[in-house]
Amino acid sequence: MGASGPVAIPRNSGFAQWAHFQGLGAGAALVCGAPLTWFYPMWYLAPYGLGVGLLVLALEQPLSFIPGLLGAAYANYAVRGVLYLLLSGVCYLQAALCNGGMFLSLTGLTYLVASFRGEKYKPPRGRR
Numbered sequence: 001m002g003a004s005g006p007v008a009i010p011r012n013s014g015f016a017q018w019a020h021f022q023g024l025g026a027g028a029a030l031v032c033g034a035p036l037t038w039f040y041p042m043w044y045l046a047p048y049g050l051g052v053g054l055l056v057l058a059l060e061q062p063l064s065f066i067p068g069l070l071g072a073a074y075a076n077y078a079v080r081g082v083l084y085l086l087l088s089g090v091c092y093l094q095a096a097l098c099n100g101g102m103f104l105s106l107t108g109l110t111y112l113v114a115s116f117r118g119e120k121y122k123p124p125r126g127r128r
Contacts, residue, residue, distance in 0.1 A: 015114035016077055016121070019107050020060055023084070026103035027056035036096035045090065049097045052087050056104065078115035084108030 030053030037046035059074060074080070085108035091101025 014119075015110055015117060016119045019077075019081075019110035019114055022103060022107040022110055023056055023060040026084075026100055026107050027053045027060060029053075029103050030056065030091070030097060030100035033096040033100050037094050040094055040096060042094050045094045045097060048090060049094070049100065052091070052104070053100065055087075056084070056107075075121045076115070077111045077119060077121065081108040081111030081115060084111065 030049050034046050034049035034053060037043060037049055059080065062074065084104050088101045088104035088108065091097040091104065
């Protein structure tokens with residue numbers, strides 16, 4: 001509460017930007033944790049962790065052909081948030097992927113908050 005009442009968060013407060021950097025951390029944590037998973041009893045989750053990590057990194061730092069392939073998962077923050085929440089569930093089954101799974105869950109929640117607050121995806125401008 002501020003001196004004159006509740007403090008309002010501006011409409012364009014950058015939750016999507018926060019989620020973007022959280023997503024980069026989640027992807028990196030999953031890519032780094034996946035090789036360690038080979039040494040645990042549920043070793044078959046290693047390819048899953050690596051694939052999800054690379055998918056998250058592709059969504060967060062796209063190459064030129066990625067937005068066309070991924071469509072709504074790329075441009076819509078609500079779809080991306082739900083996708084990240086669904087993908088993070090399996091990561092909690094293995095200790096080496098748990099850190100990346102927690103990162104990914106929080107990233108999904110942050111994208112859902114961004115979508116709920118009305119933030120929209122703005123494609124980057126091309127070079128001139």
